[in-house]
Amino acid sequence: MAGIWKELSFMFSGERDMTLIVILAVTVFWLLGSVSRHYRNRNRLPLPPGHFGFPFIGRTIEYISAVRTGHGIRQWTQKQIDKHGPLFKWRFMGYSVVAMVNPEDNKFILLNEATSNHELFHVGTLFGAESLVVHSGEQHKLSRRYLSRFFDHTAIGRYLDGVNRTAVRHFTNHWQGKEQVVALEMTDLYSFSAICNLLTLDEGPLMNEYLMKCCILEEGIACMPINLPGFHYYKALKAREWIVDMLGRLMEQRRREIAEDHVSEAAKVDVLTSLLTATDEKGNSLSDQFIKDNLLLFSLGGSGTTSRTLAMAIYYIAKNPHVYKHKLILEEKRRGGKDENTLTMEDIYAMKYTSSVLKETLRLQPPNPGDFRRTVTDLEYKGYFIPKGWLLMWSNQDTHFNPKYFKDPLKFDPSRWKKPPSPFTYLPFGGGIRTCLGNEYAKMEILVFIHHLVRRYSWSLVDPNNDELIIRDAFPRTPDKTLIVVKQITNF
Numbered sequence: 012m013a014g015i016w017k018e019l020s021f022m023f024s025g026e027r028d029m030t031l032i033v034i035l036a037v038t039v040f041w042l043l044g045s046v047s048r049h050y051r052n053r054n055r056l057p058l059p060p061g062h063f064g065f066p067f068i069g070r071t072i073e074y075i076s077a078v079r080t081g082h083g084i085r086q087w088t089q090k091q092i093d094k095h096g097p098l099f100k101w102r103f104m105g106y107s108v109v110a111m112v113n114p115e116d117n118k119f120i121l122l123n124e125a126t127s128n129h130e131l132f133h134v135g136t137l138f139g140a141e142s143l144v145v146h147s148g149e150q151h152k153l154s155r156r157y158l159s160r161f162f163d164h165t166a167i168g169r170y171l172d173g174v175n176r177t178a179v180r181h182f183t184n185h186w187q188g189k190e191q192v193v194a195l196e197m198t199d200l201y202s203f204s205a206i207c208n209l210l211t212l213d214e215g216p217l218m219n220e221y222l223m224k225c226c227i228l229e230e231g232i233a234c235m236p237i238n239l240p241g242f243h244y245y246k247a248l249k250a251r252e253w254i255v256d257m258l259g260r261l262m263e264q265r266r267r268e269i270a271e272d273h274v275s276e277a278a279k280v281d282v283l284t285s286l287l288t289a290t291d292e293k294g295n296s297l298s299d300q301f302i303k304d305n306l307l308l309f310s311l312g313g314s315g316t317t318s319r320t321l322a323m324a325i326y327y328i329a330k331n332p333h334v335y336k337h338k339l340i341l342e343e344k345r346r347g348g349k350d351e352n353t354l355t356m357e358d359i360y361a362m363k364y365t366s367s368v369l370k371e372t373l374r375l376q377p378p379n380p381g382d383f384r385r386t387v388t389d390l391e392y393k394g395y396f397i398p399k400g401w402l403l404m405w406s407n408q409d410t411h412f413n414p415k416y417f418k419d420p421l422k423f424d425p426s427r428w429k430k431p432p433s434p435f436t437y438l439p440f441g442g443g444i445r446t447c448l449g450n451e452y453a454k455m456e457i458l459v460f461i462h463h464l465v466r467r468y469s470w471s472l473v474d475p476n477n478d479e480l481i482i483r484d485a486f487p488r489t490p491d492k493t494l495i496v497v498k499q500i501t502n503f
Contacts, residue, residue: 056396061100069102085408112409114435121443126384133236139304173208194493198321209282224250316378319486367425373439376487381406410436
């Protein structure tokens, strides 16, 4: 190929001739692609209906704009459905995409072995090459098997006491004596502290700097990948460098403590020690890069998503005071005279209504509205031809807000969770082998927080008539980050 370009360079000269070379190259590649698709599509099935949009960028800008509003992605998708039907094509950041909106489509995408995980290249760069979120196929299965042991029910039971102590300390240090708080700022502090429990990293300057760097990295995921000074992506890459270096220093310190048998009781059961002492199927230690990339994934995925979900739960409870007065309070009072600072897994499992509040919050405001999977072979689905290399997009918004599956879908109604939802209609954490690995840990962390909040405070929105649409950056939030008035409860 290099020789061909060299010969062409001798044949043409000047700016006009270089333009001809570009036009010729684009034409040749387009013809080769068309012939290849024609040959592969022997059954002559049509491509899905739809509109690609502008060359290369396609409809990226309008889609990102839609994602940044509360119900924008759902409204954007509905417009495409009205025009093209429930399965349509479009282009996103240079990729050809087929969007699907029904439960059977979610199942097809999430369980189909002819698809693999697809992360936009800049996301993979920020998370790291050894991150679970980047791996596909057998590599993903192997990595998930190594990591899942740290988030099973047994492991979560070990972490509960540390998370509970974090919650008690958080309310004492950050809520006590205040009449107003910004809920999102509070939940950011709490959820990141709870994640740092997995490293036995206490509150202080280092944890605060770590939180700030994770916030910068989070912003980089949700922006255009422009690696130039002043742009979010550039700052995010620098933040990743700092995080990886900091984690490396923590790992070396812990290794010394293990070698000298000076590991604290809390650190003996945390994720950092577990990863450093774990081995693969051949008995080899896990690589430092694997440990760093996945600790970063746990920190980012387990703090931002959890924090936003908590803040949204606080918002919805304030908007629906009967949920607090007649349900959450009663559930807590059923614990009787138990020490409010002591929690067991039995207590967590008994929080049935609180769990329903969490589920309903996640239905209305899932941290991730959907995702992409890449086809690794040509596919035929519902009478259409989908070429290898295209992306399949699933979205939980299309089923979460469908009255066919959830009656009165815009209403916040925790009581709807007395019955389980239909398969593949409720997907706040994804599905299949890509279900969020830490979702049970996140649920436990949220239930612990709500337990202490309900027993210590009543609260209301500063502006109860503020019905502005919830907005999104990387995750959902209210415009004022859920500013609330709090009143301490003296006699629960």
